[in-house]
Structures are given as structure tokens and as C-alpha cells.
Amino acid sequence: MPSKIGSILEFFRRPLPKYLFPIVGLGFAYVIFVNSWVCDDAYITFRTVDNFLNGYGLRWNVQERVQGYTHPLWLFGVSFLSFFKIPVYYSSLILSWICVASLAILLMKRMREKVSSIYETYWILFLLLSSRCFIDYSSSGLENPLSFLLVLLMLQTGLNLQKDFRFRSFFLFSVLASFTYLNRQDAILFAVPFFGSFFFSKIKKPVAFVKTLGIATLGFLPAILWSLFSLLYYGYAFPNTAYAKLNTGISTDILWLYGISYLQNSFRWDLFSSLFILLAVAILPFLYWKKRTGHLCISLGILLYLLYVCSIGGDFMAGRFIALPFVISVFLISDLFSPFLPRLALVFFVAFSVLNQNSLLYVGKDYLRVRNDGEIQDEKGTYFRSTNILRSFSVPDFPAHGWASAGKEFKKKEVKKDVACATLNIGFYGYFAGPERRIVDVFALTDPLLSKLPTVSNWRIGHFARNIPEGYMQSVSNGENLLEDPYLKVYYAKLKLLTESADLFSKERLAEILRENLGENRSLLSHLKTRSDWKGIPEKFHCGLGPGY
Numbered sequence: 001m002p003s004k005i006g007s008i009l010e011f012f013r014r015p016l017p018k019y020l021f022p023i024v025g026l027g028f029a030y031v032i033f034v035n036s037w038v039c040d041d042a043y044i045t046f047r048t049v050d051n052f053l054n055g056y057g058l059r060w061n062v063q064e065r066v067q068g069y070t071h072p073l074w075l076f077g078v079s080f081l082s083f084f085k086i087p088v089y090y091s092s093l094i095l096s097w098i099c100v101a102s103l104a105i106l107l108m109k110r111m112r113e114k115v116s117s118i119y120e121t122y123w124i125l126f127l128l129l130s131s132r133c134f135i136d137y138s139s140s141g142l143e144n145p146l147s148f149l150l151v152l153l154m155l156q157t158g159l160n161l162q163k164d165f166r167f168r169s170f171f172l173f174s175v176l177a178s179f180t181y182l183n184r185q186d187a188i189l190f191a192v193p194f195f196g197s198f199f200f201s202k203i204k205k206p207v208a209f210v211k212t213l214g215i216a217t218l219g220f221l222p223a224i225l226w227s228l229f230s231l232l233y234y235g236y237a238f239p240n241t242a243y244a245k246l247n248t249g250i251s252t253d254i255l256w257l258y259g260i261s262y263l264q265n266s267f268r269w270d271l272f273s274s275l276f277i278l279l280a281v282a283i284l285p286f287l288y289w290k291k292r293t294g295h296l297c298i299s300l301g302i303l304l305y306l307l308y309v310c311s312i313g314g315d316f317m318a319g320r321f322i323a324l325p326f327v328i329s330v331f332l333i334s335d336l337f338s339p340f341l342p343r344l345a346l347v348f349f350v351a352f353s354v355l356n357q358n359s360l361l362y363v364g365k366d367y368l369r370v371r372n373d374g375e376i377q378d379e380k381g382t383y384f385r386s387t388n389i390l391r392s393f394s395v396p397d398f399p400a401h402g403w404a405s406a407g408k409e410f411k412k413k414e415v416k417k418d419v420a421c422a423t424l425n426i427g428f429y430g431y432f433a434g435p436e437r438r439i440v441d442v443f444a445l446t447d448p449l450l451s452k453l454p455t456v457s458n459w460r461i462g463h464f465a466r467n468i469p470e471g472y473m474q475s476v477s478n479g480e481n482l483l484e485d486p487y488l489k490v491y492y493a494k495l496k497l498l499t500e501s502a503d504l505f506s507k508e509r510l511a512e513i514l515r516e517n518l519g520e521n522r523s524l525l526s527h528l529k530t531r532s533d534w535k536g537i538p539e540k541f542h543c544g545l546g547p548g549y
Contacts, residue, residue: 016342018119028125032100035135035360036093036389039317039379040403040427042141044445045069046088047431049079054435058233060446062435064499067239068446072226073183074143089399092141093389099145100138104128106152107331114338123342126349127330132270133319134326135360136380139389143184144320148327150180151190155298155328158194159335162294167215170198174219181223185238186308190301190328197297235498235513240451244444246312248464249454249531255313258375258461262314263306265373266322272352273319273326277302280329284336298332316462317379365390375461399428407432410543420476422468423543440476442466442537448499449492452525456534465534473541491524 044060048069052058058075060068069075074095081091108121115121128134137144154176161169177191199212217224227237234240267274285299302325309321334341353359358369365388369381385391386401397405407429410421422440423429430439430446442465444450449472455464470484475492483489497512515521 014343015115015117015120016123016346018117021119021122024122024125028104028129029101031129031135031361032097032138034388034390035363035380036096036139037380037384038089038092038139038141038387038399039383040401040425042092043427043431045071045075045078045141046092047435049075049082049088049091050431051435052079053082056435060430061438063438064448065234066446066448066499067230067234067236068241068441070185070239070241071143071146071183073179074146077146089141089387089392093139096139096141096145099149103145103148103152103327106149106156107334110156110331111334111338120342123345124330124334126345127276127334127341128327129361130345130348130352131273131276131323131326132360133266133273133323136319137323140320140380142320144323146183147180147187147324150176150183151187151324151328152331154180154191155194155301155331158191158297159294161194161198162297165198167211170212171215171219174216175222178220178223181220182226185242186305187324189304189308190298192304193297193300194294197293201293231513231517232504235448235495235509235516237517240448241445243451244447245462245464247451248459249529250313250459250464252311256310258313259310260314261374262309262321262376265314265318265376268373269318269378270322272348273322276329276333277306277322277325280325280332281306284332292336295332295336298328302328302332313461314376316375316377316460318373318376320379365394401428403428404432406544407434410437420473420541421543422473422537422541424463424465424537429543438476439543440468440473440541442468448495452491452495452522453528454531457531458534467532467535468537468541473538477541487524487527491521494521 045068048058048060051060051062052075056062057065058067059065077095078088078091081094082088086094104125107124108118111121111124112118139145154173157169157173157176161173173191173194177188177195180191181188195216199209230239231237236243263274281299281303285296305325309315315321353361363384366385367381367388368385369378371378371381383401386404387399391400392398403425410429411432411434420438420440422442424442426439426441426443426446430437430441433439439446440450441447442450443463444453444466447466450466450468453466453469456467459465469488471482471489472492474480475482481489481493481496483492494512494516497509498516501509503509
């Protein structure tokens with residue numbers, strides 16, 4: 001029996017044939033390419049990119065300063081490519097491909113240190129291709145690919161620091177953590193265990209502790225400077241999307257139940273990714289917690305991130321918040337057990353991809369898979385047929401989606417520039433309606449007032465609609481303060497000073513920014529804490545897009 005086990009282990013330790021290296025590399029590129037798509041939510045960022053490049057500023061509605069995007073670094077990356085007259089759709093995909101290719105190269109380079117040839121590292125591509133969430137969110141127009149790359153770079157630096165702590169390397173780690181925060185704030189959770197380890201186990205003397213803290217602060221300057229800019233320009237240090245999705249008034253217990261359901265959905269729809277994450281979080285720490293502090297920090301980072309995802313109720317996009325933990329789990333497991341993974345990775349690939357008729361290996365331009373698991377949906381399956389890369393070459397009116405067509409029609413209508421309308425679908429619609437149309441987002445991602453109000457009683461996860469206060473649409477359209485609620489009217493006047501005042505540096509505005517961020521104005525909203533049923537969008541101000549909530 002021992003000899004048989006040894007033979008099996010020896011079989012899995014053998015490297016894969018070298019002649020497969022270029023074939024697998026091309027296959028990986030092919031799968032990523034044909035599965036490239038862009039979701040409706042990405043067009044919320046695209047509208048800000050277009051306004052920015054056309055001289056309107058970093059705004060969604062050009063009439064007001066609101067940070068309706070979560071990912072400043074990703075936005076600037078897409079803006080940079082779009083500056084060279086590349087359509088924003090292709091800019092997001094090109095940036096995604098660059099990040100995914102860099103990720104794959106870095107993972108193989110890490111493996112190269114343990115084997116005799118680069119040809120013995122391509123098995124890592126099989127692991128990535130076996131994951132539905134990784135392939136789904138290697139594009140989509142969202143910031144996931146850049147998060148994959150930045151977090152991997154940060155954790156590699158962290159592992160090296162655990163072996164040999166140097167202040168120069170620690171500065172690099174802090175800079176990468178800063179960029180990670182700028183790309184998506186919650187991804188900074190992967191850095192927290194490392195910072196804790198450095199400060200409480202590596203630094204023994206008070207002088208060294210102070211020096212390390214200073215270096216960390218210096219490394220975080222990009223994030224600090226952006227936060228200060230955001231505070232001055234938008235009136236808030238955090239994006240409006242954070243207020244829209246975290247300031248809902250929904251019980252924490254209920255959100256946790258939704259978050260756990262989100263993880264359960266991952267097991268149902270993406271078993272391979274879920275098992276890899278489970279292995280990294282629940283099993284491996286017991287094997288190396290005494291010997292490998294750096295790897296333990298990675299496990300704790302994955303766990304912290306998953307707990308955060310549960311605490312906010314998960315998401316409605318299946319796999320979106322699973323993809324990053326999966327990528328980091330692949331890095332962790334391959335770093336620890338690379339000798340046993342080459343042929344096992346091929347087995348995983350065959351089992352979860354080649355033999356699976358629903359695998360993303362077999363996706364074509366007409367792929368359509370509209371499926372829901374409660375309030376969680378297959379976001380890619382919903383939008384892929386309308387926005388995939390292959391159809392972009394052949395469909396003249398691209399993306400071929402009704403919301404995009406409605407936005408184009410709205411742009412053509414003869415209406416006054418300052419007349420606002422409200423809708424629940426602001427991605428395609430808002431982008432193609434053009435910068436002259438002022439649109440109120442009922443889900444409050446891009447609306448500074450609605451994001452501060454409690455969500456409606458019949459909310460759904462990821463879509464926290466707010467009822468429109470009486471007089472608000474008239475106020476937005478006319479530029480006056482016509483709100484009927486007296487307390488809300490006072491608050492809106494203060495808010496307009498933050499978001500619409502032309503003088504960014506006026507003493508009155510700076511004082512109001514301070515009061516708002518210290519919470520002194522929230523008493524004006526305290527009477528609105530009780531959630532109410534959805535009342536719908538007033539017909540007069542409805543954008544005419546869809547049946548409503």
C-alpha cells in the first residue's frame with residue numbers, strides 16, 4: 001500500500017509535457033478573449049470617464065460633483081487608454097487583458113523559483129481556467145482584474161518581508177497597499193494581517209516602531225492625497241457608492257444571512273473556486289501556522305475579506321466577490337504545494353471545464369444564460385450576448401441592449417438640458433443619454449441626497465432603492481430648493497453647497513464639509529430612519545425606462 005501511494009504521489013509530481021506550453025498559453029488567451037464582456041454597472045464609470053475626458057470634471061451628472069465610482073485607480077487607467085481615442089468599451093477590456101496576462105506571468109514566475117524550467121509552470125493556467133468566477137470577472141468592465149494584480153504583488157512583497165524585513169521593501173508593500181485601496185477600498189483587508197505581523201512581531205524597539213509607522217504613512221501617501229482631494233472636491237473622503245450601499249438602515253443580522261447565502265451560491269454555481277478558497281482558509285492554516293507566518297497572514301486576509309463580504313450582505317452578481325479570494329487562494333496553495341499540483345491541475349481542468357458542457361470553454365458570441373438563485377443572478381449570462389467582444393465587431397448598434405437604445409433615444413429628444421428624470425437603470429442608459437441629460441439614480445449610487453436616506457422596505461440585495469422626497473425632482477430640474485420636508489430642505493441646502501458650489505475653497509463650504517463629515521448635519525435626517533414601501537417614480541419625471549422597481 002505505501003508503495004502505491006508513493007507511485008500516485010510521484011505521478012502527480014511529474015511535470016507536464018513541455019510541448020504543451022505554447023498550446024496552453026494560446027488556449028488561455030483564447031478563453032479570456034472570447035469570454036470578454038462588459039456589464040451594465042461598468043457604464044456608470046464609463047460616463048464619468050467620458051465627462052472627465054471632455055472637460056466636465058470627474059462627475060457623473062456634469063451639474064454636480066459626486067463620486068459615483070468605487071475605483072479611482074481603475075477609472076484613471078481606463079481614462080488613460082481612452083485619452084488616445086480608444087473607445088471606452090475597448091479601453092476597459094485592454095486594461096483587463098493586461099492585468100490578467102501580468103497576473104499569469106507573475107504566478108508562473110513565482111513557480112519558476114522552485115523548478116528547473118519555465119515550461120514546468122504553465123499548469124497554473126489550468127487552475128485559473130477551471131474557475132468560473134475568475135473567467136467571468138477577468139473582464140466585465142469592473143475593477144476586478146486590477147485588484148487581482150495589485151493584491152498579488154502586495155502579498156508577494158509581504159512574504160518576502162516575513163523572511164527578510166527591510167525598510168525599503170516595507171515602503172514598497174505600503175505603496176502597493178495604498179494602490180490596492182485606491183482600486184477598491186475593501187481589498188485593503190488582505191494587507192491588514194501583514195501590517196499587524198510587522199508592527200507586533202518584527203518591530204521590537206520603540207524607535208524602530210515609529211520609523212516603520214512613518215514609512216507606512218509615506219507609502220500610503222497616494223491614498224491619503226486622493227482622500228484629501230475627494231474631501232475637497234466632492235465634500236466626502238469616501239465614494240458616494242459607499243453611502244448608497246452601506247447606509248441602508250438594514251439590520252446587520254439580515255445582511256449576514258444574505259452574505260452567507262452568497263457564499264452558498266458560490267458552492268452551487270462554482271464548486272471548484274469555493275473548494276480552493278475553503279482549503280486556503282479552513283484547512284491549510286492548521287498545517288503551517290507555527291512555521292509560515294506570511295502564509296498564515298494570507299489565509300487571515302482571505303478570511304477577513306470573506307467576513308466583510310458576509311457583513312454587507314454579499315452581492316447580486318454571482319462570483320464577483322469570490323474571484324479575488326480565489327486568485328489569492330491559488331497563489332497561496334501553489335506557493336505551498338507546487339510540487340504536487342502540475343498533473344492535479346490538469347485533472348481539475350478536465351473535470352471542471354473540459355467535461356462540463358456548461359463550461360466557459362465553449363462560450364460563443366450568442367451565449368445566453370439568464371439564471372437566478374434567489375436575488376443572486378448570473379450577471380455575465382444576463383449581459384454577455386449584448387456586450388461580448390465578438391459581437392462588438394459585427395453589431396453596428398453596439399451594445400445591442402434595450403437600455404442602451406433607450407439612452408440614445410433620450411439623447412435625441414428635444415428637452416431642456418436642465419430637466420431631470422429618474423430611473424433605476426443608469427449604466428447603459430446614462431452613458432448613451434450623454435452628458436447634457438441630468439439623471440437621478442433611484443438606487444442612489446450617483447445621487448448625493450438619496451444615498452443619505454434609508455432604503456425602501458422592499459429592497460433587494462445590491463439594489464437599495466430610495467423613495468424620492470416630495471419636491472426633489474423639481475429641485476434638481478430647476479436648480480432651486482423646493483423640497484417639502486422642512487428638515488430635508490435645510491440638509492439639501494447644505495448638500496448643494498458641497499456638490500454644486502463653484503468656489504471650492506470658500507470658507508462657508510469648507511466649514512460645511514467639516515460639519516457634514518463629523519456627522520453634525522445628520523440630525524436633520526433622524527426623522528427619516530423608518531423605512532417605507534416603494535412608492536415608485538413620479539410619472540412626470542420617469543425616464544421611461546422599464547416598469548420600475
